[in-house]
Amino acid sequence: MVRRANGIVIDELGYILSTLEIESEHLHGDQSQTINEDGGGQSQTSNEDGAGNGSDNKQPSCNLDHEVAQVTKLRSGPHDGLCHLLPRKRTLSVSTVKMLAGREGNYSGRGRFTSADCCHMLSRYLPVNGPWVVDQMNSRAYVSQFSADGSLFIAGFQGSNIRVYNVDRGWKIQKNILAKSLRWTITDTSLSPDQRYLVYTSLSPIVHIVNVASPETESLANITEIHEGLDFTGTDYIRHSFGIFSVKFSTDGRELVAGSSDYCIYVYDLEAKRPSLQIPAHAADVNTVCFADESGHLIYSGSDDNLCKLWDRRCLTEKGKPAGVLMGHLEVITFIDSRGDGRYFISNGKDQTLKLWDIRRMSSNATCNLVHRNYELDYGRMYYRPQARDMKHPLNLSVATYRGHSVLRTLIRCYFSPAYSTGQRYIYTGSHDSCVYVYDVVSGEQVAVLRHHASPVRDCSWHPQYPMLVSSSWDGDIVKWEFPGNGETPAHANRKRFYYY
Numbered sequence: 001m002v003r004r005a006n007g008i009v010i011d012e013l014g015y016i017l018s019t020l021e022i023e024s025e026h027l028h029g030d031q032s033q034t035i036n037e038d039g040g041g042q043s044q045t046s047n048e049d050g051a052g053n054g055s056d057n058k059q060p061s062c063n064l065d066h067e068v069a070q071v072t073k074l075r076s077g078p079h080d081g082l083c084h085l086l087p088r089k090r091t092l093s094v095s096t097v098k099m100l101a102g103r104e105g106n107y108s109g110r111g112r113f114t115s116a117d118c119c120h121m122l123s124r125y126l127p128v129n130g131p132w133v134v135d136q137m138n139s140r141a142y143v144s145q146f147s148a149d150g151s152l153f154i155a156g157f158q159g160s161n162i163r164v165y166n167v168d169r170g171w172k173i174q175k176n177i178l179a180k181s182l183r184w185t186i187t188d189t190s191l192s193p194d195q196r197y198l199v200y201t202s203l204s205p206i207v208h209i210v211n212v213a214s215p216e217t218e219s220l221a222n223i224t225e226i227h228e229g230l231d232f233t234g235t236d237y238i239r240h241s242f243g244i245f246s247v248k249f250s251t252d253g254r255e256l257v258a259g260s261s262d263y264c265i266y267v268y269d270l271e272a273k274r275p276s277l278q279i280p281a282h283a284a285d286v287n288t289v290c291f292a293d294e295s296g297h298l299i300y301s302g303s304d305d306n307l308c309k310l311w312d313r314r315c316l317t318e319k320g321k322p323a324g325v326l327m328g329h330l331e332v333i334t335f336i337d338s339r340g341d342g343r344y345f346i347s348n349g350k351d352q353t354l355k356l357w358d359i360r361r362m363s364s365n366a367t368c369n370l371v372h373r374n375y376e377l378d379y380g381r382m383y384y385r386p387q388a389r390d391m392k393h394p395l396n397l398s399v400a401t402y403r404g405h406s407v408l409r410t411l412i413r414c415y416f417s418p419a420y421s422t423g424q425r426y427i428y429t430g431s432h433d434s435c436v437y438v439y440d441v442v443s444g445e446q447v448a449v450l451r452h453h454a455s456p457v458r459d460c461s462w463h464p465q466y467p468m469l470v471s472s473s474w475d476g477d478i479v480k481w482e483f484p485g486n487g488e489t490p491a492h493a494n495r496k497r498f499y500y501y
Contacts, residue, residue: 064400068344068358069442076119076423096121119423126426126438127462127469131452131479134171134470137161141472142410143189143459150464152195152212155478156186162200164212167463175212180221180229188246193253203243205232207258207268232258232266234275245287245411251294259286265301265311279311280320287411288335292359293342298323300345302333308347310359324362328355328398330391334411339424344399346427348414350407352389354429355398356441363397402439404446405431410458410474416441418464428469430457436471436481450481 078094113121139159146153146167152174153165160182164175175198179186183203190199196213208227210219221227232244242262249256255276256268265286267277284304292298292310299311312323331350338345347355405412414429417438426447428438436450436457455474462469467483 064356064442064444066358066399068356068399072423072425072441075116075419076123076425078117078120093124094120096124116423119421119425122467123417123422123425125467125483126448127467127481127483128448128450129483130481131450131471132482134165134478134480135163136478137476139476140185140455140474141458141476141478142185142187144470144472144478145189145191145459145461146463146470147191147195148193148464149195150466152191153461153470154189154191154198155472156189156200157476158185160186162186162189162198164198173217175210175214175219176217177210177212177219177227178221180208180227181206183243187244190247190249190256192249193251197253199230199247199249199256201244201247201258203261205242205244205260206230207232207244207247207256230256230268230270230273232260232268232275234278245285246289248290250291250296252296255296257289257291257299259289259301259303261285263303265289265299267299267313277313277316279316281309281311281322282307287333288347290336290338290345292338292345293340295342298342300336300338302336302347304332306331306333306349308333308336308345308357310362324359324364326357326359326362326397328357328393328396328401329353330393334407335413337413337415339416340419346414346416348407348412348429351391352403352405352407354402354405354414354427354439356400356402356427357397358399361397361399363395400441400444402427402444404439405429405435405437406433408432408456410456412456413459415460415462417462420465421463421467428460428462430460430471430473432456434473434475436460436469452479453477 135155137157137159139157139161141155141157143156144154151166151168153167154162156162160179162177162179163173164177165171166174179200179202181202181204186200186202188201196211197209198212199207199209201207207230209230210225210227214225216224219225233240240262242260244258244260246259247256254270256270258266258268260266263280263282263284263286265279265281266275269276281301282303282305286301286303288302290300292300297313299313301309301311306329308326309322310324310326315323329347329349329351334348334350336345336347343359345357347357349355409432412430412432414427416424417426417428425441426438427441428436431437434451434453434455434457437446438448439445440447450469450471453471453473453475457471457473460469460471469481470478471481472478
């Protein structure tokens with residue numbers, strides 16, 4: 001028996017780990033086969049947008065070679081000491097059995113798992129089993145999101161209903177909100193950081209706020225509860241009507257940021273009960289906005305003008321002048337999600353791509369968008385021109401591009417996977433083809449395709465702590481995907497549906 005200076009047994013433990021590794025491979029198999037229900041054969045990814053191509057490759061074109069790849073690996077990869085337990089080639093993926101045995105042998109020298117070790121193990125088990133039906137409505141689902149702690153889930157429907165589910169109590173409906181002054185549909189919702197208040201928007205300049213912590217289950221506007229209206233038109237003498245597509249609470253819960261159809265970004269002061277800032281931000285509808293980090297100083301925006309922009313509230317010296325512009329999309333930008341570090345974000349576009357951005361690559365020129373449409377923008381378009389799929393922006397500034405899903409008709413959303421359980425190793429998105437797609441940030445591989453819905457999946461949400469993902473669709477279904485599942489047989493309801501158009 002051979003020992004190191006620190007007393008760790010090598011020979012016997014190495015033999016045991018060898019046998020465990022063989023057993024683990026039988027238990028888990030090849031990871032891509034385990035978590036990719038549909039083979040993952042249609043994804044295409046470009047690194048720095050220079051190495052990709054438009055051919056029908058069945059494998060990602062390359063690995064992401066950028067600082068964000070190293071950051072992702074540090075947050076979701078195993079400790080180096082756990083990667084060299086066996087006399088074999090080092091691989092990024094280390095089996096759970098091997099990780100547990102390595103911890104017992106203290107091969108990392110820490111005597112415990114790091115947060116990255118935990119993320120590495122949890123990220124191996126994607127929420128792909130199911131689905132199990134949470135709710136079914138006779139109305140299109142437009143928005144659906146978990147609360148920050150995962151205890152609540154909010155879903156908004158075209159037929160005026162917003163439902164708040166208590167996840168910890170078996171998905172019981174905690175609040176059933178009937179929206180006030182609805183125009184077309186619920187376009188967005190946002191839950192306050194203390195999870196007491198919910199704001200919802202429509203194609204109207206009035207945003208409504210509801211107390212979701214009150215004991216009443218049924219919340220009828222100004223009948224059973226007050227739905228206070230927050231007027232985003234401000235106190236200008238000349239008022240105009242517009243719709244709001246996107247709204248988010250600030251981290252401290254004191255402000256709202258919103259993107260609107262009048263090409264502007266609004267910041268609303270909840271204490272003063274008035275808009276504190278209006279930015280003429282884009283040359284078309286502002287479809288999506290979000291804060292870049294917890295400070296609240298930086299704001300990302302995406303628009304029908306194909307541009308992503310960064311706004312720094314500390315230095316808005318010139319009216320309508322952004323801190324930077326990020327070009328790369330050839331069509332409408334439907335959604336932006338921040339990584340939360342004030343540096344990286346992702347965006348979905350109707351050029352059928354999802355892009356990863358680093359704000360350090362931004363341009364200072366706000367008028368440098370060289371792409372001009374020679375056709376009328378049609379939101380209801382059911383197809384994307386085949387000849388346009390291989391086109392690239394001549395001044396593309398994105399870090400990577402992910403392809404495989406479909407972004408048509410509506411503002412389909414995309415997100416980073418949770419930092420706590422996956423280290424933000426994945427990107428996931430809804431799709432017009434009724435599926436949910438999951439991509440590996442670094443490799444670009446399409447690791448899972450979740451199929452259940454019969455209509456476009458506009459929104460989806462990954463539980464912040466557990467391997468659970470909930471998708472919502474225009475077919476009215478709210479369904480959850482889990483690993484390993486709750487032991488129940490997945491339910492696939494077949495019933496007649498009626499939709500609001």
